[in-house]
Amino acid sequence: MRTTSLPVLLVLSGVVLSGLLPAAAQEAGGPFDVVLANGRVLDPESGLDGVRHVGIRGDKVALLSTKPLKGKVVVDARSLVVAPGFIDLHAHGQQLPAARMQAFDGVTTHLELESGILPVRAFYAQRAKEGRPINYGASSGWAHARVAVLQGLEPDGSLRFMLKAFGLKEWTQRPATEEQARQILARVEQGLREGAIGIGMLAGYAPGFGHKENYQVHKLAARYGVPTFIHVRYMGMIEPESSFAAYQEVVAMAAASGAHVHVCHFNSTSLRDIDLCARLVADAQKRGLKVTTEAYPYGTGWTGINAAFLRRPDWQKHMGMDYSDLTYLKTGETLTRERVEELRKTDPGGSILLRFLDPEGKPDDQALLDRSVLFPGGAIASDGGDWEVDGKAVTGDVWPLPAKAVAHPRAAGTFCRIVGRYVRDRKALTLMDAVRRCSLIPAQILEASVPQMRTKGRIKPGADADLVVFDPNTVADRATFKQPLQTSAGMRHVIVNGTFVIRDGELVRTAAPGRPIRRTVGKVPTSGRG
């Protein structure tokens, strides 16, 4: 098909044309800006797994060739893997140091989609002004809109704002009135008009919100043709307020509204009920509903000390956990009931780690975690946060991070953990399947609503030159819960929009090729109210 239709393609697309011409003709335009020579190229879209020379011009992949190419810069990629850069759909850490830590993990695009943000315009403006090594973006934050309308607090675009709001009653426990719902929707829609990538729904932090409001939010998403990214309403195994019931609600919303619903961290919200939850979601997918998933490869999550699901009187029984599974991030101390009650008052926006499975200690827990991480068609996403010192996010052009900086290790190691542990050490995934889950699948989840994603997650002529070059024998996550501040190992080069951000394993500190990922600003659906 590709070769027989060549003349048509030549007419249709200059990009395709340049990709299909022989190397000699291609080089008539002079040497490539960058050539990655002799690497094992993996393209999850076409299935290509072979040694190629990759020619990059400007910010695009221009040519894949079996013959050597001339380049202004030629990088020897022999015995290294060349793959599309990793795309993180769930990156709360949107400060510059967090982006740099993720670059070492092979991430070339990181997006704050689950929580989202308000105001959206300011989010993009601030990052454009400061510069970013990797591509960035955010959804419109429904929870932020709820805090604004029901608590009268104006969102300042920070994650801290949301963490602090976790303990407030009105927005977390009450359905909105009709008028309040109208105002919430108006704020969310304003975010979409400012280019936000879909709607972030921290439903699990406001389990008391109304079902009618939920339906309205999904109708809004459908009208704009964007997904909702949801932390589902319940997180527990005991009925009726179970994780299973929460996924059932997701399925109902997708079915009735027609919106694409993306389930965030399928691992942590399914807990030990993953088998039945996975069956429900797979059944919904089989019937053609647009429900997608992501997971991170850890049995411990990160949240705010005032999270609604931890304030249930029966939370231990409901979630199959205890206070000893909670760690205060700031000090590393294991918590007790008394200490949690004290911290809720003294540090209401404080971060904690919560161990919901123990994959290192219990083989059965590893198997449960694998059910969500390896769920067919699922993406890998980190859910990582910003790096903190004494509970305050490290912001600005700070590098290296202060030695005292802490975060959940997934902020540093999620993607290399997949390639190192799941592929090489445990052989639970093929390398191609791992690359697919880290790059192509997240791009596909977004590409219907965000055209920019159609040229990401692939290596082919015309694709964005967001690329990773890594050593499959040494790639590994190094960040641990005890010592999180450790970059991943094995990423030899990371290229974003044609520019090196990691070169020979070192950060190029001045590089800021990251671009905003966003929908067309101001685009409003032409059809009537959904």
Ligand SMILES: [Zn+2]
């Ligand atoms: Zn979440």
